[in-house]
Amino acid sequence: MKLVIDNLSKTYENGVKALQNVSLEIPKGMFGLLGPNGAGKSTLMRTIATLQEADSGAVTLGDLNVQTDKNAIRQLLGYLPQQFGVYPKMSAEVLLHHFGVLKGITKKNERKEMVDYLLHKTNLYAVRKQNLGGFSGGMKQRFGIAQALLNNPKLLIVDEPTAGLDPKERNRFYNLLSEISENTIVIFSTHIVDDIKELCNNMAIINRGEVILKGNPLKLIDQLNGKIYQKAIQRSDLDAYKKQYTVINDKLFLGKPIIHVLSDVPLNEGFTPIEAGLEDVYFSQINH
Template sequence: MILTIDNLSKTYDNGVKALQDVSLEIPKGMFGLLGPNGAGKSTLMRTIATLQDADNGHILLDDLNIATNKHTIRKCLGYLPQQFGVYPKMSAEVLLNHFAVLKGITQKNERKEIVEALLYKTNLYQARKQNLGGYSGGMKQRFGIAQALLNNPKLLIVDEPTAGLDPKERNRFYNLLSEIAENTIVIFSTHIVEDIKELCNNMAIINKGEVVLRGKPLELIEDLNGKVYQKTIQRSELEAYKKLYTVINDKLFLGKPIIHIVSDISPGNGFIPVKASLEDVYFSQINN
């Protein structure tokens, strides 16, 4: 099973070019789509999820064209959007049962088994009678995954699912998605580099509507190894260094900026070589 995106473009009525000739091949497993806010990730996710049409290009799930087979695609699609609302005064069990009916699971016994299994799978069974309004952010996200899995999807899309989660909930979410990805195409859209590093064997970086890099995270890191240098500087020196070097990242440590630069040769001037990270790969693409 493979998802093929071919020369996809989308321009909104206000003139914003959200997608520009995006082409990707996404196999079964966890695929990370990494990019800053406003890069076009959500536009691409909504287009794959049949919620809007592209201006040009096409998307195929195996040989099935998504744009002309929306009803069929929706039967095998699970989607957790960035903004996922719940009815706060309904319990997880009742609302999940309601969603199951909407997805065509009409046999009561079958529906009961599926709902119960998903509540166990997402570790919500003990809290199934609790109103969703009392759920934590992580519990709501796990409920969102439960509803997305009701139809046993071949393709699962999760858009910025870990934003706002504490480390414990994030790890729980990682484990859940990894299990699902063993038999499913899972597209994980995020601006958090750590998410991709922990989960994805394949990835792409999107910026300003264009795919600027694609590949396997470990291979992309290896391609940058030997080219990243670090130096601690004064805050007042930052702009001058940006004019002299290809500064891909700057962050504070003990109140002083540490900059990372990319250079094919040793820059001297107090810079020391450091092992490349996926964060360096990411910032080398969006800050150039």
């Protein structure tokens, strides 16, 4: 089973073109959707999750059409949106049982087995009796993934799931999603480059509603190797370098600006060739 997105377009009433002829084929495994805030990622995720309709194009999961087979798609879908609410005065265990009933797991023993399994899997079993209002941001994210997995989905969508997590929580989340993706289509939507680098064998970069690059992260990095140069400069010289070179990224290191430059020819004058990374791939597309 694979997810096929074919020429999907969406324009909002205010004229914003959120999606423009987006086409992707996403097989089983972890797929990264990378792009800045406002690029169209959440619109695409909501459309796939049957929460809104596109103006044109189609989305199919196996033989099912997302726009015409909504109920059948929802039975196969797990969704963790960027923002989600919880009942703060209910415990994690009680609310998961409630969601389980809503997802059709009506047999009490079967539901208890699934809830206990997911609480262990997300490292929440020890706090299962605690009200969700007292959960940290990372704990709430783990609860969110637990509810998304209640129906053993064939398609799991997670939208900006690691924003606000500390490094330990993020690594735990990585490990959980990686395990899930062995038997599930997982779409990981984020603006954090490290998320994609750590997890995904396939990815796409989306900006201003358009897919501008797609492929295997390592192969995309290889295409830039030998073309990325680095130099420490004075802050006052940054604009001059941007006019003369293809500066794809600038950042601070020990308080001093470091620029990354894309060049097909060797650069001297203090430039150092460096090994390309996924961040260079991303900024070479977004900034140029």
